[in-house]
Amino acid sequence: MSPAEFAREIEKRRTFAIISHPDAGKTTLTEKLLLFGGAIQLAGTVKSRKAARYATSDWMELEKQRGISVTSSVMQFPYKNSIINLLDTPGHADFSEDTYRTLTAVDSALMVIDSAKGVEERTIKLMEVCRLRNTPILTFINKLDREGRDPIELLDEIEQVLQIRCAPVTWPIGMGKRFKGIFHLNRNSIHLFSPTHGGKVKSGEQIQGLDNPRLDELLDGQAEELREEIELVKGASHPFDKEAFLGGEQTPVFFGSAMNNFGVEELLDVYEDYAPPPQARETVTRRVAPEEPKFSGFVFKIQANMDPQHRDRIAFLRVCSGSYQKGMKLRHVRLGREVQIANALTFMAGEREQAETACPGDIIGLHNHGTIQIGDTFTQGEDLQFTGIPHFAPELFRRVRLKDPLRMKALLKGLQQLSEEGATQLFRPLVGNDLILGAVGVLQFDVVAHRLKHEYGVDCGYENVQVVTARWVSCDDPKRLEEFRTKAAAQLALDGAGDLTYLAPTRVNLDLTMERWPEVTFHAIREHA
Numbered sequence: 001m002s003p004a005e006f007a008r009e010i011e012k013r014r015t016f017a018i019i020s021h022p023d024a025g026k027t028t029l030t031e032k033l034l035l036f037g038g039a040i041q042l043a044g045t046v047k048s049r050k051a052a053r054y055a056t057s058d059w060m061e062l063e064k065q066r067g068i069s070v071t072s073s074v075m076q077f078p079y080k081n082s083i084i085n086l087l088d089t090p091g092h093a094d095f096s097e098d099t100y101r102t103l104t105a106v107d108s109a110l111m112v113i114d115s116a117k118g119v120e121e122r123t124i125k126l127m128e129v130c131r132l133r134n135t136p137i138l139t140f141i142n143k144l145d146r147e148g149r150d151p152i153e154l155l156d157e158i159e160q161v162l163q164i165r166c167a168p169v170t171w172p173i174g175m176g177k178r179f180k181g182i183f184h185l186n187r188n189s190i191h192l193f194s195p196t197h198g199g200k201v202k203s204g205e206q207i208q209g210l211d212n213p214r215l216d217e218l219l220d221g222q223a224e225e226l227r228e229e230i231e232l233v234k235g236a237s238h239p240f241d242k243e244a245f246l247g248g249e250q251t252p253v254f255f256g257s258a259m260n261n262f263g264v265e266e267l268l269d270v271y272e273d274y275a276p277p278p279q280a281r282e283t284v285t286r287r288v289a290p291e292e293p294k295f296s297g298f299v300f301k302i303q304a305n306m307d308p309q310h311r312d313r314i315a316f317l318r319v320c321s322g323s324y325q326k327g328m329k330l331r332h333v334r335l336g337r338e339v340q341i342a343n344a345l346t347f348m349a350g351e352r353e354q355a356e357t358a359c360p361g362d363i364i365g366l367h368n369h370g371t372i373q374i375g376d377t378f379t380q381g382e383d384l385q386f387t388g389i390p391h392f393a394p395e396l397f398r399r400v401r402l403k404d405p406l407r408m409k410a411l412l413k414g415l416q417q418l419s420e421e422g423a424t425q426l427f428r429p430l431v432g433n434d435l436i437l438g439a440v441g442v443l444q445f446d447v448v449a450h451r452l453k454h455e456y457g458v459d460c461g462y463e464n465v466q467v468v469t470a471r472w473v474s475c476d477d478p479k480r481l482e483e484f485r486t487k488a489a490a491q492l493a494l495d496g497a498g499d500l501t502y503l504a505p506t507r508v509n510l511d512l513t514m515e516r517w518p519e520v521t522f523h524a525i526r527e528h529a
């Protein structure tokens with residue numbers, strides 16, 4: 001690839017994730033995006049995996065069909081002149097850690113809002129995460145085919161609650177039974193809604209100009225209503241400002257109905273025109289620009305046993321600079337070792353394929369035999385460490401109780417692997433032989449028990465344990481740290497990565513300990529260094 005070709009490839013990439021509260025329409029919208037990208041055959045698979053979220057047992061059944069879940073964790077598809085990398089995030093709040101880390105691997109996010117419900121609790125949380133890196137956000141207000149709230153009121157709510165300015169790009173013409181289509185403020189054109197769109201990529205009539213008499217013919221009185229409303233909207237809202245959008249201060253807003261495949265194309269067009277291509281990324285030492293010729297990337301997710309036949313574990317790596325070429329040697333920075341990557345996977349149109357090349361913004365899957373952890377950096381020689389890939393202190397803890405003591409080795413192996421994957425966090429107290437699991441959501445414990453049984457042949461149960469939160473500890477003074485290690489041994493553990501962790505029996509205890517040991521830092525978030 002010549003430098004000019006390489007620059008063009010980068011410029012084409014759009015890497016993003018959809019954030020929403022459950023039920024707002026993320027799955028439906030994902031399907032429609034794939035439909036527009038020509039990956040129609042996949043539409044069904046996205047749908048089938050979602051029942052998932054509500055009942056644990058369903059979720060597990062579906063997760064067992066690992067082939068499906070891996071292909072839809074990352075979906076790459078072409079759209080017009082772009083190559084889109086859409087990263088899936090688990091819907092259930094109990095897996096939010098995974099979602100947070102996935103959001104570190106995107107350049108923008110698409111926020112889906114249910115027009116009847118407005119801004120919901122999980123959207124607020126996810127927006128907070130996006131804000132940490134000022135990720136540009138596009139907004140899709142969904143379900144306009146149903147009666148919902150007043151669009152102006154919805155924009156107000158987004159501005160107030162999420163603290164981001166709204167720039168409507170499309171505007172709905174009526175809603176529910178009176179939903180007639182959308183007006184495109186930038187193009188000054190109307191796209192009429194025809195509910196017959198169904199699963200096909202087919203547009204309703206397009207009318208140019210708000211003054212067009214054809215509008216009165218088709219919309220009757222609603223045409224005049226629309227003209228007045230648009231007048232008002234133009235006066236009251238912000239015009240789209242690309243700089244503000246790229247800085248995460250303003251969000252372009254689209255209206256539509258994912259189920260009816262309506263308003264989705266307008267959204268994708270703006271993705272192509274305005275959404276950012278792969279951005280520079282921070283490392284401990286310097287910023288890495290995508291157009292740098294040497295390869296670099298970081299692992300943001302690990303998924304184990306996707307193919308039970310092969311017991312493989314895939315590490316998902318976001319390419320940050322340079323390009324991946326099949327068979328290339330990469331430096332595994334944390335281990336300080338060169339490794340040959342012969343069979344990385346790409347996720348073109350949802351199929352697992354062997355990657356010949358991959359560019360910045362793309363995700364590749366590395367086969368992991370236990371040496372790769374979330375947060376690991378791979379480069380072509382330089383000792384870089386990308387920052388901002390967090391582990392959060394868990395808030396829920398259980399002691400693992402093994403039913404058959406002879407299975408101890410298998411249990412340890414399983415827990416070690418599942419904690420590398422981020423499915424749970426494993427803590428081994430310095431004193432005694434307990435194995436303590438930490439989680440952010442309670443469903444994680446059930447999933448771990450289920451997977452231990454089915455993937456590692458280990459039956460285990462859980463007991464309550466007196467731990468309310470964990471803090472990773474560090475101290476610049478090694479002597480003082482050693483003292484702390486001795487004095488507080490009963491409360492200390494090593495986590496899955498071997499880092500020292502304080503397991504606090506109560507909040508008060510944590511506060512007191514922190515006061516007593518001012519030289520020791522207690523971290524609620526851990527990043528690999």
Ligand code: GDP
Pocket residue numbers: 020021022023024025026027028029050091142143144145146256257258259260
């Ligand atoms: P997710 O939980 O965010 O992935 O939401 P889904 O895509 O599964 O959608 C939740 C429910 O809303 C499903 O029953 C969808 O059929 C429905 N839905 C999605 N989009 C629309 C829409 O545009 N209009 C209507 N009326 N229902 C929709």
